[in-house]
Amino acid sequence: MTEVLQVRHGSSAGQPITRRDGPLKVTGAARYAADNHPPGMLHAVVATSAIARGRVTSLNEAAADAHPGVVAVMTPANRPALAMDPDDKSVPFSFRMDLLQDGRVRYAGQPVAVVIAETLEAAAEGAALLAPCYEAEPVEVSLDQGEAFVPPVVGVGAPAELRHGDVEKGLAEAAQRIETTYETPAQFHNAMEPHGVVAAWVGDTLSLDMPTQGFALTQMRLAALFGIPAESIHIRSPFLGGGFGSKLLTSPQVLGILAARLVGRPVKLVLRRGQMYGPVTHRAPTRQVLRLGASVDGELTALHHHVRTATSRFDDFIEPAAGVSHTLYAAPAVRTTYEAVRLDTGTPGFMRAPGEASGSIALESAMDEMAQACGMDPLEFRLRNYAEVEPVSGKPFSSKALRECYAQGAAQFGWAGRPLLPRQMRDEGGMLVGWGVGTATFPALMFQGAARAVIRQDGSGLVEAGAHDMGQGAWTAFAQIAADSLGLDVERLEFCSGRSDLPDAGIAGGSAHTATAGGAIRDAGQKVVARLAELATTDARSPLFGASNVGVVARGGHLLRRDDESRGERFADILARAGLAEIEAQGSSVPDAAIAERYAAHAHGAVFAEVKVDPELGQVRVTRLVGAFAAGRIINPRLVRSQYYGGMIWGVSFALHEHALLDRRTGRVMNADLAEYRVPVNADVPSVEAILVEEEDPYVNALGIKGVGEIGITGTAGAVANAVWHATGVRVRRFPISIEDLIEGSATV
Numbered sequence: 001m002t003e004v005l006q007v008r009h010g011s012s013a014g015q016p017i018t019r020r021d022g023p024l025k026v027t028g029a030a031r032y033a034a035d036n037h038p039p040g041m042l043h044a045v046v047a048t049s050a051i052a053r054g055r056v057t058s059l060n061e062a063a064a065d066a067h068p069g070v071v072a073v074m075t076p077a078n079r080p081a082l083a084m085d086p087d088d089k090s091v092p093f094s095f096r097m098d099l100l101q102d103g104r105v106r107y108a109g110q111p112v113a114v115v116i117a118e119t120l121e122a123a124a125e126g127a128a129l130l131a132p133c134y135e136a137e138p139v140e141v142s143l144d145q146g147e148a149f150v151p152p153v154v155g156v157g158a159p160a161e162l163r164h165g166d167v168e169k170g171l172a173e174a175a176q177r178i179e180t181t182y183e184t185p186a187q188f189h190n191a192m193e194p195h196g197v198v199a200a201w202v203g204d205t206l207s208l209d210m211p212t213q214g215f216a217l218t219q220m221r222l223a224a225l226f227g228i229p230a231e232s233i234h235i236r237s238p239f240l241g242g243g244f245g246s247k248l249l250t251s252p253q254v255l256g257i258l259a260a261r262l263v264g265r266p267v268k269l270v271l272r273r274g275q276m277y278g279p280v281t282h283r284a285p286t287r288q289v290l291r292l293g294a295s296v297d298g299e300l301t302a303l304h305h306h307v308r309t310a311t312s313r314f315d316d317f318i319e320p321a322a323g324v325s326h327t328l329y330a331a332p333a334v335r336t337t338y339e340a341v342r343l344d345t346g347t348p349g350f351m352r353a354p355g356e357a358s359g360s361i362a363l364e365s366a367m368d369e370m371a372q373a374c375g376m377d378p379l380e381f382r383l384r385n386y387a388e389v390e391p392v393s394g395k396p397f398s399s400k401a402l403r404e405c406y407a408q409g410a411a412q413f414g415w416a417g418r419p420l421l422p423r424q425m426r427d428e429g430g431m432l433v434g435w436g437v438g439t440a441t442f443p444a445l446m447f448q449g450a451a452r453a454v455i456r457q458d459g460s461g462l463v464e465a466g467a468h469d470m471g472q473g474a475w476t477a478f479a480q481i482a483a484d485s486l487g488l489d490v491e492r493l494e495f496c497s498g499r500s501d502l503p504d505a506g507i508a509g510g511s512a513h514t515a516t517a518g519g520a521i522r523d524a525g526q527k528v529v530a531r532l533a534e535l536a537t538t539d540a541r542s543p544l545f546g547a548s549n550v551g552v553v554a555r556g557g558h559l560l561r562r563d564d565e566s567r568g569e570r571f572a573d574i575l576a577r578a579g580l581a582e583i584e585a586q587g588s589s590v591p592d593a594a595i596a597e598r599y600a601a602h603a604h605g606a607v608f609a610e611v612k613v614d615p616e617l618g619q620v621r622v623t624r625l626v627g628a629f630a631a632g633r634i635i636n637p638r639l640v641r642s643q644y645y646g647g648m649i650w651g652v653s654f655a656l657h658e659h660a661l662l663d664r665r666t667g668r669v670m671n672a673d674l675a676e677y678r679v680p681v682n683a684d685v686p687s688v689e690a691i692l693v694e695e696e697d698p699y700v701n702a703l704g705i706k707g708v709g710e711i712g713i714t715g716t717a718g719a720v721a722n723a724v725w726h727a728t729g730v731r732v733r734r735f736p737i738s739i740e741d742l743i744e745g746s747a748t749v
């Protein structure tokens with residue numbers, strides 16, 4: 001007897017479902033790393049250096065040791081041995097670490113000792129009692145200082161110089177030429193959750209509660225440092241309170257692990273907010289020179305983007321800020337060059353849209369200046385120079401709906417009728433009003449990942465992947481991909497993640513996590529379905545008998561004949577008849593080198609900003625932001641919008657707020673706290689809209705996903721800066737834009 005099925009369940013991907021872990025977070029039940037208190041746990045507090053260069057000559061260990069509750073003071077003298085020099089960088093993506101190897105100080109805020117105590121208070125008091133004495137050397141912490149060198153590579157192995165066509169010739173032939181310099185400051189990582197670790201050694205096995213953006217990389221580095229197999233390191237990182245690129249392994253976390261080894265008890269070490277300004281990487285400052293040429297028709301003839309940036313005295317990370325100029329505009333001649341100086345700071349590193357964020361504020365400002373020089377509307381100017389193929393490589397784009405982004409964003413914002421000249425618009429209160437546009441872009445990347453999928457006896461599904469949810473909603477998006485790949489409703493799908501003993505789903509970085517882990521999950525799910533199909537179609541008792549593998553489809557917990565969806569059966573029935581408790585498969589994802597060879601893959605967007613500026617006080621308010629983004633297939637529009645909002649708000653922060661002030665005499669960050677290191681609050685961002693522009697990408701990866709985590713910050717910062725010019729007529733080229741810039745600048749307009 002064949003029962004007629006009516007299975008109507010649709011795809012889960014594309015649905016705006018809310019975060020699966022939302023209730024845990026709003027009720028406080030979500031357990032972050034530092035919420036774990038294993039029995040016998042001690043507290044560790046890092047003592048950090050007050051100088052930026054020199055040596056620690058003495059520490060009052062006796063005073064700290066004698067303090068009630070203090071169990072141990074860890075210094076270079078008694079720090080447990082490591083199997084690898086902390087300055088050895090042979091493990092991929094690793095930075096040189098300060099693990100109390102000697103008394104040398106390389107930057108302000110560097111850990112110089114760790115105090116371990118029965119209570120957090122005792123540890124903090126003990127750390128204060130150490131009162132280090134120093135032999136200080138003169139420091140350099142400004143881009144003006146130091147001898148510049150041409151770095152061998154920038155970012156992650158990109159060349160420091162790129163030439164396409166003849167820039168000098170293009171500039172010589174241009175009807176309009178501009179040469180402008182833009183400066184961006186150092187920005188420091190301020191994720192809500194500071195870096196920390198709860199570490200416990202059981203023999204040579206290491207148990208860690210620690211936020212991380214990459215299990216395998218962290219295991220690899222710790223394995224090398226401690227001389228133990230990676231499999232002996234168990235990391236739990238179910239939730240991160242933000243990562244933004246800073247939460248690969250950092251030296252303070254390793255110090256917590258060393259402290260646990262020293263005292264033979266579990267140890268918790270969490271950085272204080274002020275201690276984040278040093279050892280956990282930061283966004284490097286840049287000074288960027290843009291030279292542009294354009295024809296009488298407003299077509300770019302040449303684009304030269306030169307970046308001066310800084311790395312630390314002892315390690316190399318070069319902010320790849322000129323990368324945006326390879327991609328965005330159709331100049332026949334493009335050149336990008338770099339120079340760097342060494343400063344007495346911690347080593348800079350990845351921070352949301354590393355390279356693109358700083359580079360795009362300069363390029364978008366320069367494009368605005370050139371549009372102005374050509375007497376063109378800045379949007380029209382960008383369209384005039386629309387890149388139909390990737391300018392430097394000549395490759396076609398895997399997909400590019402940027403034209404639609406411009407059109408939909410402009411329509412929603414109401415860009416039409418924008419006066420060409422600045423200082424033309426006022427609101428009813430007399431505020432100067434300005435409108436600006438910026439183009440957003442970020443490469444569509446993908447790494448390697450693995451996952452495991454299971455259909456259980458009762459027809460429900462389980463997918464396991466060592467993936468990372470930094471707050472972006474990865475748990476939810478991955479569950480949606482998993483549900484679809486297994487043909488289950490998402491409610492019937494258990495998604496298990498955030499542990500290093502699960503298949504490694506790749507790093508959460510480069511806006512590539514959904515493509516990477518999602519690809520692996522999809523692969524695992526499809527393999528399970530293929531096995532189910534094999535069971536059913538080869539069994540004469542199944543209504544699917546005789547339908548080949550390609551002839552069935554999995555949906556709503558059923559396998560159905562593709563040619564007649566009223567015929568099929570439940571997963572649970574297939575398993576029961578086969579006498580199986582479950583069917584499982586491993587899946588993986590790897591980037592396709594052939595596709596990368598053939599196509600340039602980038603997400604794009606257009607951001608429109610309105611600002612209001614007080615003509616007397618120079619106070620700037622962003623009143624409206626509209627971003628339209630095309631990033632391939634969207635798994636969850638609600639979560640994706642939220643990523644765009646977050647990115648755009650950081651763009652506002654970049655243009656108007658964030659600025660780490662380094663004291664030239666001491667090398668210390670003078671505003672190392674959330675009171676004086678400014679970030680936007682709700683009142684700074686009244687209205688943000690994100691439009692999801694449809695884009696189908698058949699090439700970029702199996703899921704057609706381009707990534708949405710970082711692109712929002714690009715484009716936005718430039719749009720805000722351009723709007724400030726349009727409101728005031730003052731072109732500020734040093735970020736963040738300050739009231740002083742506008743008041744002083746106004747005097748000359």
Ligand code: MOS
Pocket residue numbers: 213243244245246350351352353354508509510511
């Ligand atoms: Mo991101 S800066 O790749 O976490």
